[in-house]
Amino acid sequence: MAEDNSYESMLCVKPEVHVYKIPPRASNRGYRAADWKLDEPAWSGRMKITAKGKMAFIKLEDRNTGELFAQAPVDQYPGIIVEAVTDSSRYFVIRIEDGNGRHAFIGLGFADRGDSFDFNVALQDHFKWVKQEGELAKMEACQIEAPKLDLSFKEGQTIKISIGNIKKKEAGGAKPRPMGGGLLPPPPGAKAGGVLPPPVGQQTVPAAQANPVPLLDFGSTVPAAQPSSDLWGDFTSAGSNSSKDAATSGWVQFS
Numbered sequence: 001m002a003e004d005n006s007y008e009s010m011l012c013v014k015p016e017v018h019v020y021k022i023p024p025r026a027s028n029r030g031y032r033a034a035d036w037k038l039d040e041p042a043w044s045g046r047m048k049i050t051a052k053g054k055m056a057f058i059k060l061e062d063r064n065t066g067e068l069f070a071q072a073p074v075d076q077y078p079g080i081i082v083e084a085v086t087d088s089s090r091y092f093v094i095r096i097e098d099g100n101g102r103h104a105f106i107g108l109g110f111a112d113r114g115d116s117f118d119f120n121v122a123l124q125d126h127f128k129w130v131k132q133e134g135e136l137a138k139m140e141a142c143q144i145e146a147p148k149l150d151l152s153f154k155e156g157q158t159i160k161i162s163i164g165n166i167k168k169k170e171a172g173g174a175k176p177r178p179m180g181g182g183l184l185p186p187p188p189g190a191k192a193g194g195v196l197p198p199p200v201g202q203q204t205v206p207a208a209q210a211n212p213v214p215l216l217d218f219g220s221t222v223p224a225a226q227p228s229s230d231l232w233g234d235f236t237s238a239g240s241n242s243s244k245d246a247a248t249s250g251w252v253q254f255s
Helices: 113-145 243-249
Strands: 009-020 043-052 055-061 068-074 082-084 091-097 103-110
Touching (some): 043 113, 055 113
Antiparallel strands (some): 009 043, 009 103, 055 068
């Protein structure tokens, strides 16, 4: 924000304040309001705090006519211009100036603690703003002095982007889905949908010796086989010595 010395803002107004004549400072411990004649103020009137640029002004005016009684220019707070007493929060010591280089210290008192609180906060807020403005001005000056970083592309300049850790999926390389129902996978060497081969020691019936007549064919017009014929083929039992036993059992013995 540009500083405009022609503009004066109002920070605080209090309709009733009291001014006291104070004795010289007795020690470096500070002023005490108990040493003043608090029941006999030297002047009473209105107080205004205004700001022009970075400066603040405490103005004591007549409450009826507005005539200026005294003025205290404040360039920093807290400081020697405004000093709180050691024994009360309602009283301060301010340094007034007449504009000709002469100054004096007077006591300033408020009838209410809330008024003294507003007086204190108004000065604190103003000089907090002054500090922030100073820091902002320093930052702007540093940015102006620092060389600007040029990140623009020059003519003919290109950029290459390398993206790693990306692998293409092979065709048909999808993983098989696990079989549902908790079934175990088929053993190695078995064809899908096939039947396990019989053990080596077990013999199977040759296809040539199988009876072409089906076991049970209810809808066929071919006459049924004779009761004496065996549907499973003519086999002889090993170790049989009697042809009678073979005829009775329905099996035919080969010679």
